[in-house]
Amino acid sequence: MTSPAGRHRDPPTTRTEKTLKSPRRTDPRRPDAAPDDPLPRPRPGTGPPAPVALVTGASAGIGAAFAARLAANGHDLVLVARSDQRLRDTATTLTRQHGVAVEVLGADLATAEGQRRVAHRLAEPTRVQAPVDLLINNAGSASAPDFADTDPTVLRAALELNVAAVLELTRAALPGMLARGHGAILNVSSVNAFLTLPGGAATYGANKTYVTALTKAIALTLTGSRVQIMALCPGPTRTDFHTHNGTREGVSPAWLSHSPEWVVERALADLHRGRTVSIPGLTTKLIALAGPHMPLPVTAFAVRRTRARRARSADPMRPRPGRCRGGRRWGR
């Protein structure tokens, strides 16, 4: 901990903070909810302790952007990832910039031991470790390049991280939040949850479908309570995700991708609106809308075309698919 949890402070004011602090519209499904519920804001001067957010995968990409935005908004933080040193550096920076208390929790969430340690932090707050008001299950990975070529232990590790850790941590955080009468959980899924794609995306999409479905079902269970849960389904986001996971070939065009800061801004705004599923960006929304209705043969056709294009760019002498030579179709 770089400073004691539960301390009082005047939160810095920024344009975005104004957005986050503006009273959200009352959720018609939860008319009893206070406008600022379930994420209590820190009050200037004396008042309740600052809210605490636990962010997994906080050392890079979307998780680091969540940590930075929440710190700017006055949240104390618990940062989780495998790389202790990067988390410590982030903690020092955020404490210096925003005066928030930051706790570092190094854990490999692809292991039962790592999941247990973080679950324990969520379920058993102590006098020094304040209860977590906002859990962001963000850490995730994809496997590459192809299902049949990928070591089963790699597939299982991705399943543990993308699915089991989300399940464990959500389960660990909920009872305390319900008992305290407020709290929120944000599960980072993906637009891939709405698509059926081959290769490394096959297991990744299936993992994220589980996260989205589980989140929606728990949201129904929480109806009438002051605890909220939301699935965030971003489209392509400019992070090092594909480099980290060796899925470089899955990278989308720049015009289709957003910055992690932009995604985080939209996600927190949707959380305050009481949404259960957040899909930032019009193009991403359209993909999520069309994806489940896409007939498999159409996707298979697109996959064949993409593979042929990739093979051609690797070998420019390779013939184009569908072109006729001597009355015979070739190149398929």
Ligand SMILES: NC(=O)c1ccc[n+]([C@@H]2O[C@H](COP(=O)([O-])OP(=O)(O)OC[C@H]3O[C@@H](n4cnc5c(N)ncnc54)[C@H](OP(=O)(O)O)[C@@H]3O)[C@@H](O)[C@H]2O)c1
């Ligand atoms: N980038 C995209 O295009 C995109 C699109 C849609 C959804 N998403 C989702 O957004 C989330 C964040 O992705 P990102 O793009 O920010 O990825 P990223 O840049 O690769 O960051 C991943 C984060 O997760 C942590 N992490 C990885 N494996 C871990 C493990 N076993 N235990 C604990 N922490 C672990 C990493 O830190 P350490 O390596 O130090 O552990 C890092 O902090 C993921 O759930 C991803 O599926 C990403």
